[in-house]
Amino acid sequence: MDTDRIRLFGPSREGHLSIRGGPTGISVQLEELTAGAEKLDTLASDLVAVEQETGQILDHLCWVDRQPAWSTSAHLAAVRNGQWRVQAARAELQRISSQIRACLRDYEDAEWRANAGRFLGITSVEEFNTSWAIMAAAGVPDRRTAESIITMLGLAAPDVRARIDQEPFVRDALMFLVANFIPRPLAARQEESAQVELDASPAGLLERIRNVDARGPGHIEVLEVHNGGAATYVVVLPGTQAAGMYAGGDNPFDEAGIAEAMLYGSEEINRAVLAALETAGAERGAAVVAVGYSQGGIHAMNLASDPRVLEQYDVKYVLTAGSPVAGTRPGAGVSSLHLEHEADWVPGSDGLANPETRNRVTVSMASPVSAQEDKGLGPGHSFEGYQDAARIIADSSDPSLLQSTAVLTGVLGAGGTATATRFSLSRAKGPMPTLTPQDPRAHERGHGGR
Numbered sequence: 001m002d003t004d005r006i007r008l009f010g011p012s013r014e015g016h017l018s019i020r021g022g023p024t025g026i027s028v029q030l031e032e033l034t035a036g037a038e039k040l041d042t043l044a045s046d047l048v049a050v051e052q053e054t055g056q057i058l059d060h061l062c063w064v065d066r067q068p069a070w071s072t073s074a075h076l077a078a079v080r081n082g083q084w085r086v087q088a089a090r091a092e093l094q095r096i097s098s099q100i101r102a103c104l105r106d107y108e109d110a111e112w113r114a115n116a117g118r119f120l121g122i123t124s125v126e127e128f129n130t131s132w133a134i135m136a137a138a139g140v141p142d143r144r145t146a147e148s149i150i151t152m153l154g155l156a157a158p159d160v161r162a163r164i165d166q167e168p169f170v171r172d173a174l175m176f177l178v179a180n181f182i183p184r185p186l187a188a189r190q191e192e193s194a195q196v197e198l199d200a201s202p203a204g205l206l207e208r209i210r211n212v213d214a215r216g217p218g219h220i221e222v223l224e225v226h227n228g229g230a231a232t233y234v235v236v237l238p239g240t241q242a243a244g245m246y247a248g249g250d251n252p253f254d255e256a257g258i259a260e261a262m263l264y265g266s267e268e269i270n271r272a273v274l275a276a277l278e279t280a281g282a283e284r285g286a287a288v289v290a291v292g293y294s295q296g297g298i299h300a301m302n303l304a305s306d307p308r309v310l311e312q313y314d315v316k317y318v319l320t321a322g323s324p325v326a327g328t329r330p331g332a333g334v335s336s337l338h339l340e341h342e343a344d345w346v347p348g349s350d351g352l353a354n355p356e357t358r359n360r361v362t363v364s365m366a367s368p369v370s371a372q373e374d375k376g377l378g379p380g381h382s383f384e385g386y387q388d389a390a391r392i393i394a395d396s397s398d399p400s401l402l403q404s405t406a407v408l409t410g411v412l413g414a415g416g417t418a419t420a421t422r423f424s425l426s427r428a429k430g431p432m433p434t435l436t437p438q439d440p441r442a443h444e445r446g447h448g449g450r
Contacts, residue, residue: 012398016367017389022400025356030107033100040097047090054083138343139371140378146348156351157262157327164263171263181248183260184427186272190279191219191422198223200415202337202405203390205234205291205319210383213238215422217251220273222280222421227413232287232316233280234412235273235303237296239322239383250426258295262324262350266302270309272425277313280421287411289317293383294346297323304330316411321386326352334359335407339389341365343380361404365389
């Protein structure tokens with residue numbers, strides 16, 4: 001065994017796609033290597049005991065036969081050779097363990113240097129050239145540049161959230177002074193319920209976002225899907241619906257909704273979604289899948305990390321596209337798939353790359369873009385581009401993607417007929433109660449939300 005080659009493997013690549021996280025991700029490799037080194041150390045310790053006991057047996061036999069340890073007697077030679085083999089095996093296990101730990105130390109050192117470089121704005125020549133090429137083609141900063149700028153400004157998601165937890169009143173004061181906006185309660189109104197054909201693949205779920213967005217500002221959708229007799233509910237959340245100078249009005253998905261998602265953990269959206277789930281028939285403990293694009297993806301991840309939601313429902317899966325969600329930690333057991341583009345600065349606007357955990361997979365696209373294709377926040381943020389990536393994922397043989405899509409299929413099945421319940425959400429103009437599952441009269445009050 002050539003242990004000199006023990007090392008960690010970076011993201012796997014398939015065409016224009018780079019896949020990070022999942023069972024082949026760096027963090028899982030680190031966990032497995034650490035666990036392996038600990039097991040090797042335990043085995044080596046056991047062999048030390050065997051080695052000592054074999055030595056004692058050899059000494060006893062030499063004393064009984066009145067022969068030296070180097071005697072050529074067959075029985076003494078057999079015991080002596082056995083002791084040497086145990087010693088050699090123990091030494092080899094210790095050598096492999098030391099190689100593994102050296103690999104872990106090298107990775108930790110490289111990670112520290114990389115993080116220090118990002119904080120100081122230092123990047124490798126290769127990354128620098130790649131970023132400049134992307135920005136020249138797209139006409140906007142790329143994801144890596146956005147992450148570096150946010151980190152240098154001290155505005156990375158964990159830093160901001162730590163400050164908010166310590167001084168939430170500062171957040172509220174800044175929001176009021178800078179944006180003249182403080183999150184307000186939401187009213188939810190059920191619009192209709194209809195039977196639809198659902199494609200439960202990642203591409204099919206993203207198509208539901210397009211359908212919701214086409215209904216106009218402020219709409220969400222809850223899909224009831226039956227798989228093996230059990231009902232699963234899919235919450236579909238749209239991206240930012242521009243309001244321009246009127247941001248902070250009655251549409252919770254306008255530009256002000258980004259601040260609600262990033263700084264307030266989508267508190268009001270989550271309350272409204274809880275109510276929408278109950279109205280759609282979701283019983284306590286039902287499985288839930290959340291899907292969102294851009295701002296909607298932030299809300300989707302916040303939904304999967306909100307203790308109120310996790311207490312009432314079993315959130316199984318989150319799918320996001322073009323969303324800055326690195327700083328959000330979903331509940332235990334929640335699987336998530338995140339689609340990003342190297343030319344899209346939006347996923348990098350929280351200053352971090354997504355964690356690489358066993359249940360969290362990030363697919364980054366590097367397909368060519370052109371500034372002529374820009375329809376808003378840059379060509380890399382194109383919804384159609386993310387749909388194309390989702391279609392490619394369906395045919396991928398990457399182990400991490402296979403596991404992630406298998407989880408989604410296990411929850412939703414192949415799709416088929418589903419019940420779609422559509423809701424319109426609106427911010428209250430003044431203090432008013434929010435639609436909550438605990439208040440049976442709330443649905444009636446929700447009609448006055450606009």
